[in-house]
Amino acid sequence: MSAAVSVPKHRLFESPNSRAIEIGPWTITARTNPISNAGQSDALQAAIGGIPLPEMTFGSNSLELEHKDSGWKYAFTTEEALRGVRNGELQEGDGGVKVGYADAWIKSRTGASSSIPMPQTVPTKPFDWTYTTLYPGHSTTSSSSTIDWKPAERKNESHTIPLAELTRHDPILFYAEIPLYEDELHDNGASHLLVRIRVMPTCIFILQRFTLRVDNVLFRTFDTRIYHSFTSSPPLVVRETSGWEAPYDRVKHRLPKRDDLTPLTDPMWIAKILSEIPSEISQEIGAGTKWRGLGTKVEVATLQ
Secondary structure (H helix, E strand, C coil), X not given: CCXXXXXXXXXXXXXXXXXXXXXXXXXXEEECCCCCCHHHHHHHHHHCCCCCCCCEECCCCEEEEEECCCCEEEEEEHHHHHHCXXXXXXXXCCCCCCCCCHHHHHHHHHCCCCCCCCCCCCCCCCECCCCCCCCCCEECCCCCCCCCCEXXXXXXXXXXXXHHHHHCCCCCCEEEEEEEEEECHHHCEEXXXXXXXXXXXXXXXXXXXXXXXXXXXXXXXXXXXXXXXXXCCCCEEEEEEEEEEEEHHHHHCCCCCCCCCHHHHCHHHHHHHHHHCCHHHHXXXXXXXXCCCCEEEEEEEECC
């Protein structure tokens, strides 16, 4: 740690399913609970419009921030994240994905030469089965202050997230990792959403990461980064959202060892590789799905 960095006064709180820190005008609470039970799942499914829930849904998990001086409250919750999943027929820009073998599977069972009758089924409500969401967190209804997110000024250093500060070996005063949901996509890959937060002597940093792997089709990542420097005056919050996507084989070819596929299940490795692929591919062309989440957007908000 730099000699110039001193540890500010703060208080930590802990209960069986939550941890919190009070530091300056901020109160930050991370709640981590078991997977939702049947009753909780039924209530959550009804609240988000009836789409099937991911296999592992942590409906009671959340990260909440409160800035007492301004009355602003911001949160990351499972319910709001799932509200960001397309409920209904996929539209242009949703980045709809079809599993590679689906057409052949259906044809083999419904074609003229097929001797296998299709079973009678009940129509299901269409939705995005990959659980892709562009949810960047939200201001809560109990917030007594509303803020306006404005485009960051490119030449204004205070409107950026300083990587040098985040990679310094400063002490971590508070850390939490909060899973919101995960699904194995009927053994066709994996989809999961996770929030991490670090509070250091000089700042707050949050990374929410959505990661999607559809085997033999594509990889996709959508990150939301929130940064606040305790020295900013007036208090400023920076929010950066970034989406990447690439064909499955393009990422697979970057494996350190050809016979070890383990990295393909590691969200951190996937995100690293996608960010290393030229941006005109990973953030513009993607995997050809025309997903609206591609690219990077940086916004700032002043707390008053």
